Amino acid sequence: MNTPPPPSDITTVFPELAGYERTTTLLHPRPGTPEVHESSIGGPLLWPADEPWPTAQVPYDQEAIPLVAVLQLWVRDFPELAHPKDRDVLQILWCPDDNVDAFDMDYFRTGLPDAGFMVVWRRSEDVTEVLADVPRPAGDQTISKGYVPVPCRLVPERVTEYPPAWVLGQAFDDHAQRRDDELDSHYNRVRSFADGSKVGGWHADCGVGGPYFGAFVCDCGTPLSPLLSLASTEVAHTDRTTTTSYLVPPAAEPRGRECSEPTGLVLGNWTNLQLFYCTESWDHPVQRYVM
Numbered sequence: 001m002n003t004p005p006p007p008s009d010i011t012t013v014f015p016e017l018a019g020y021e022r023t024t025t026l027l028h029p030r031p032g033t034p035e036v037h038e039s040s041i042g043g044p045l046l047w048p049a050d051e052p053w054p055t056a057q058v059p060y061d062q063e064a065i066p067l068v069a070v071l072q073l074w075v076r077d078f079p080e081l082a083h084p085k086d087r088d089v090l091q092i093l094w095c096p097d098d099n100v101d102a103f104d105m106d107y108f109r110t111g112l113p114d115a116g117f118m119v120v121w122r123r124s125e126d127v128t129e130v131l132a133d134v135p136r137p138a139g140d141q142t143i144s145k146g147y148v149p150v151p152c153r154l155v156p157e158r159v160t161e162y163p164p165a166w167v168l169g170q171a172f173d174d175h176a177q178r179r180d181d182e183l184d185s186h187y188n189r190v191r192s193f194a195d196g197s198k199v200g201g202w203h204a205d206c207g208v209g210g211p212y213f214g215a216f217v218c219d220c221g222t223p224l225s226p227l228l229s230l231a232s233t234e235v236a237h238t239d240r241t242t243t244t245s246y247l248v249p250p251a252a253e254p255r256g257r258e259c260s261e262p263t264g265l266v267l268g269n270w271t272n273l274q275l276f277y278c279t280e281s282w283d284h285p286v287q288r289y290v291m
């Protein structure tokens with residue numbers, strides 16, 4: 001993957017942004033047949049044979065439904081992934097039934113039982129025998145659309161991005177809006193943060209629910225840091241893109257859905273699931289927002 005360079009230096013328009021650039025790693029999922037020792041979306045997990053596969057109880061169903069594997073990232077492939085010391089694999093699973101919702105249509109912190117969403121930090125050397133027969137939802141169990149990812153390999157690409165304007169506070173948010181209107185500088189939706197599934201960097205933001213001034217704080221009082229985000233739609237490169245995003249709406253560009261919607265995930269109202277972590281302690285829960 002090779003995102004074209006930005007057409008100009010955005011800090012000439014917004015000198016306030018100096019020092020706020022961050023590197024984010026785009027995942028660029030592509031449908032394929034990932035293996036257990038690879039990073040993937042929707043691929044097999046490095047799961048110990050002697051560890052029970054997690055399930056969730058659905059209100060109307062007698063039988064608990066197995067969670068589905070959503071994401072596996074090896075620190076080896078994504079060294080910039082924030083992670084607990086001595087853990088080298090991140091795994092995310094969730095319940096594929098929207099009655100036990102892993103995420104939410106609304107633009108706020110999901111207040112859902114942990115049964116519907118699971119983050120596992122694993123030490124790969126602990127897994128000597130991998131679970132071969134992974135439980136899957138039974139034929140008569142309801143699977144909600146957009147909850148089970150198409151197996152995808154990942155093609156990491158590192159790009160530089162800047163924060164959504166609200167991260168720098170109300171005054172800069174207003175200022176950026178005015179300048180964008182005056183100069184067509186496209187900061188807020190094009191020249192700031194990268195779209196698509198990514199690790200590290202700045203928050204995803206579909207631009208509907210914010211601005212989120214001071215909204216993301218751990219219960220311990222520490223501001224939360226972006227861990228990764230999963231997107232319903234990915235950036236498919238064209239010669240009209242910038243470093244971080246589109247200059248034209250995706251619908252205007254011809255491309256295959258294997259590029260723009262490779263995972264088949266529909267997160268909220270076609271938006272992003274943003275995960276945050278607390279820099280104070282990995283014992284504090286990873287939090288998730290649809291935004």
Ligand SMILES: [Zn+2]
Nearest residue numbers: 218220278284
């Ligand atoms: Zn905390």
